[in-house]
Amino acid sequence: MSELKADKLVDGTLAWRAPPPPLVRRIATTISNVWYELRKSRTASIGAVMLVLLFGACIGTPWLATHDPIKQNYRERLQPPSEKHLLGTDRMGRDIYSRLLYGGRRLVTIAVVAVTLSLVVGVPFGVLTGYFGGLADTIGMRIVDGLLAFPGLLLYLLFVTVAQAWKFEGVMLDVVLVGALALAGMPEKARLARGSVLAEKQKEYVEASRAVGDSPARIALSQILPNILSPLIVTATVRLGFVILIVAALSFLGLGTPPPTPDWGSDLSAARDYMETHPLIAAFPGLAICYTVLAFNLFGDGLRDILDPRLAER
Amino acid sequence: MAETVLALDELTVRFRLRRGDLTAVDGVSFSIERGQTFGLVGESGSGKSVTAKAIMRLIPDPPGEIPHGRVLFEGSNILDKSDTEMRALRGRRIGMVFQEPMSALNPVFTVCDQISDALRTNLGLSKAEARERVIELLSLVGIPSPQKRLDSYVHEFSGGMRQRVMLAMALSCNPSFLIADEPTTALDVTIQATILELITGMIERLGMSLLFITHNLGVVAHACDRVGVMYASHIVELGDTREIFANPQHPYTVGLLNSIPRLDGQAKYLTPIAGSVCNMMDPPSGCKFHPRCSHAMDICRREIPRLKEIAPGHLAACHLHDRGTA
């Protein structure tokens, strides 16, 4: 609904614009413009700073961590924050600060890979079904609807159950999780892409490329894709925060990676038993999740304002 | 001389935007007498719609503000009135017709709901009385079989019919003064004339006064007794319609007249005005029209010309008249 509305509001001269420059240059200019424009939105700049810190921490984890995140030390159980243990220790005497770093690194990696994958699958899916229309479109959209019929966590629960039944461990479990997340995130991107394609399809430059004799698939991916880039970037950013919430919720339920792997969700779950006496243990993973999700949401929100001129004055 | 219904006195409207201040209406003065139709003409962005909204006190604040000036309606200053006093004026004393009926009418209420709510609020009619009156109003503005259309939504009407509904709504509480803000612009050319005639006919029949806002000088010639020409938030020429058409004094008015096609048989090339409307965020110094004016002189760049009476009842704001050259 919203993309149609935006399209109507775009000034009528758009259709007469020259065909867009090649994809690579388009992305390069978009990125450089985004950096320039970021300063216009306070939300986006705060989000960007938070994200830079987050990714910095993820990349620098091996150097920033002070302890082995898995090594237990029963002599130092449930300690308050100190010079040795910046955020204290958990019930096994493990350093919470180091566990947060390693857990975050894993969580952010899973989220980024899953969202990238959902883009890689969803966008061509939507672009192609939208472009070809007809039977391909009908079947494609019914598949998307079917996937959307799984409410909340159910789709992930099914995947995780199967993975557990096969006794998957470690990386394999993560792979299944990423697959499920990508599959669940795909419909959103497919619909967005399809909607934009249906709108863009009518415009002159697509007609022009067709007249020149470009193949339909080439037109669909090389001409239309750059035009739907900005809503996709926004959706993907917001989705990243959402995916982190899902992964954390799954491991909170005990359906994620089994201990002792550092994980914000399962650490939080484990800390519940000590909540009354040591509330800080539960506070740190929760705050870490909040920070990360907030960073993505702020950045996504700000990006939306910048990329959608209709909302700029808001 | 007849009684003055509305008088604007040096009305100024300014918007404080993030990028800077914008003066949308700058020292505008004119008056409208009872039974008279006054046309306010100008290009889009010249400030004519803002003037209309200022009269109705519909300028959102922030960002809008009215730093000085008065709007005298039947002798009292509208800008000094309390919100309650203002509400008593709106609808009951001053009606307003907007440009785009599709967006000016509420999409989720039926036509009857919208009009009868105004009737019940302002005139205290009962539900049944209001319904009767709506039927009466709809047939008054020429909507066929109003009983059937009563409970329709706006989107179920055609463009011309929507504007008729809008007019019925504006007239519903018997105002003595009507503001019509480009009422025909959004309509098909074929319907424009019908609606225009409907409005002027109603005004005459009900003995109302009208402020008619348009960018179309041709419409003014048909409908209005007096005309004010606006350019870049200033009134540049003001006078009787006949006088202005026969003897335009401001180069902008001349330009406007030369750019409308004539139907009286005189073969003549249309001459558009060179250049385009100035950027209101950063207006030129002096006379706002000088960058587009073929008669521009040094003084035009330095000083804003003031409205001066050239003939009885005919005013123009142009430095050419200081030296008596025009």
Place this chain on the structure above:
Amino acid sequence: MLAYTLRRIAQLIPVLLVLSVAVFSFVEALPGSIVDTLVGTEGGDIEEARAILTKEYGLDRPVHERYVLWLGRALQFDFGKSLVTRRPISTELLSRIPATVYLAAVGIVISLLIAVPLGTFAAVRRNSAVDYTAQVTSLAGISIPEFWFAILCVLLFSLYLGWLPSSGYVSPFEDFWGSLQFLILPAAAIGFRQAAFTTRLTRSSMLDELSKEYVDTARALGHSERKVIFKYTLRNAMIPTITISGLQLANLLGGTVVLESIFAWPGIGRAIFEAILQRDYPLIQAGVLVLGCIVVVMNLLVDLTYRLLNPRVTFA
């Protein structure tokens, strides 16, 4: 309207088919045969039981026939027996649905009670302190994981203040007031989180609507500012809000797994979660299918409501 509704219902069929295939293939994707799992629970002569079960589940037939068989039974609401409780799955699920509906509905009502006034006020007093507070709070609300928020609520209201029980459930039909005290925490946890989304939406659609000309028309007709906002503008701005709340409700009916397990709320989400822990595969399968159907039907109802609320949308 009727024709449109019928067509939309017809469109549901392929969606439900996709859903059923997905759910069916879930059990197919499990390692080993379901009979192996079942046999252990039945006791008695293993070989005989195996043969009976193989026949009963049609495991001697090809996959597509099994699917048709399974679907046929599912359409009659026959999902077999739970591996754990030995009771029919349909009874098991039906007994869990009221608790979920109760929690989700109250949660959405709380969310609307917060979001609509707050979002409207924030839009009307744009850039005021209230607006900024509303925006910051709702952004924070979106970013807080619901389970953490729930835990913090338990910590504060049950453990520190001792006002409310930390978990449990009493049916409102047995003891209405008693059930409220268990309901408050989980429903508020749902309500606040959903309100974070709805407040933002209400605010932005209210801002959208306030910029439209019909607002000035209503003012120009002499209506009070309160009426202009709460009658004429809000009615328009509520259309997306109601729509989203309906979708949220649909999602909650199938998605409160986390909160139901934190608060030991005997809803359908928790039933599925327990089934996962106990490897009660037929129950998982049936539960997901039922919830999926509820969501699909709810989405249709939301769509129809949206069209009823919004006279501009035609039923073409």
